[in-house]
Amino acid sequence: MSDTARTVVIHEVGGPEVLRLEDRPLGEPGPGEVRIRHHACGLNFIDIYQRTGLYPMELPHALGMEAAGVIEAVGEGVTHLQPGDRAAYAAAPSGAYAEARLMPGAQVCPLPEGIEFETAAAAMLKGMTVEYLFHRTTSLHRGDTVLFHAAAGGVGLIACQWAKSEGIRLIGTAGTDEKCDLALAHGAAHCINYQTEDFTARVRDLTKGEGVDAVMDAVGADTFEGSLDSLKPLGMMISFGNASGPVPPVNIGILGQKGSLKITRPTLFTHISRHETCQAMARRLFGKITGSEVKIRIDQRFPLEDVADAHRALEARQTTGSTVLTP
Template sequence: MQQTARTVVIHEHGGPEVLRIEDRAISDPGPGQVRIRHQACGLNFIDVYQRAGLYPMEMPHALGMEAAGVIEAVGEGVTHLEPGQRAAYAAAPAGAYCEARVMPAAQVCPLPDSISFDAAAAMMLKGLTVEYLFNRTTPLKRGDTVLFHAAAGGVGLIACQWAKSEGIKLIGTAGTDEKCSLAQFNGAAHCINYQTENFAQRVAEITKGEGVDVVMDSIGADTFEGSLDSLKPLGMMISFGNASGSVPLIDIGILAKKGSLKITRPTLFTHIADHTVCQAMARRLFGKVEGGEVKIHIDQRFPLDQVADAHRALEARKTTGSTILEL
């Protein structure tokens, strides 16, 4: 008898109202695939971008990029996982909002027993993002200064702790005083409430006019110009998200005028495309968590059938830390 799994699917792009839960058939894994039964799923802004159409998808399509669970079956050629093994992932294609699925095995990672399924589902996409931001995008060393937007979000709270563990001074931004306090509690040296202060001016004050070595910006349109203004000469701007909308087109000459700045727009999925690199990144993340240097904050939990409410909360910036969908 063929198995089915409750799965969140969209048939058109739009608001949270387009999210539907359907029973979808799941098969045995083919070569290079696994079947994984989820225990928890993660919620991320990329899910919103895909649902809304900023990142267009063929319809109908399941949503979700991150989950943790138990391997039920492996296909031919899969050697790093076996049935009964705990595992977690952040990987394409979308489809993680479900009870179980068949998917490519290369980016599915063995999960240490010491890390819970909930924590793994909350941290894979966010934690691997922080890993590439701090270790693979531009050289960073102890004593460097980073401006990190949305410092009280899921990625941000991991970044605050990661920076502190490596001796990097992180200046965060957030939208309320409470969120700023949360970021500082988790390791930010400073946190600026961008609703009440001009963050670029405040960065200049904190750095005594020097600016920061690197900006890590997932907000996009609302913060882009101020982010460039916060960099020191030869500084690096890492634009890795569009929470407030896409960054407008710019005249590349502005980078020269503002101090020979550098800019990049990386994605996690480029970094983890190589199986060996992906597994190494996951081991580094797991090591940070197992060693106590990074604690995962799960501040919101929604049942799978309340996924639309979870999207509304995320888009309204009413969340802190990570959000998971419970199965």
């Protein structure tokens, strides 16, 4: 067994060209740690935020937040996993773009036999994000309506299916008619092409002027104002990403003027920080997948050495569904 693993590392922030593939030492897991050999790794916007410096890290640093594979060794105190177990995770610290790695075991989750490694690698970060959006951020009930931006992306296609399985009406937005069709095929009740329509006006039309109960917005700067204007009084604005850039400073008084609105900026990593919560979130996600309520669509695959091309495609919004890297 090799004592090194090919790993994607950045030594400086910048464009995709700063991504380097290096051999890094592995070693044995310490207390609370596991060593996992990856069969597939996931790609997410947070990886781009880290690479560009939007989310600062101490450099040099490995990238990648989610993967799936087989446990090779466990350290003292790890009881929920054993060598040979199939497992998957979306967790800090970053470093999932690798053949294998050591990492804290608390957020590594046993993977049911019925879920393939690529599916799990594409599903963990996005799927557990959808889990907390629908179950842990604001009170949503059957019959409620949500607005979900980027509904044809990796998180969006999971959210469309999740909403339908929970009896929640999801209005999506996307940038092309083809992407809107994809969101509709995955369970969105409506999808608005924001290039050809004013999504705020269309949301008001679709809700008979009332607005939606919640907005789930990972786009950021470009959609923020329109998202607030799409909410009903007492509605919840959930800003959980910055694909178009960070949201500028907000005068909190505007929330009162627009209907006593609520706003939050959650992260997955706060939600999964407790071992028991993380495992419960993963089990709910796995149940949706094995029960065929949620199907994970993987539209792009890249070998690990082509990670820069994968980043370029994601940044250019040329992807649909999920993207995986194969070590």
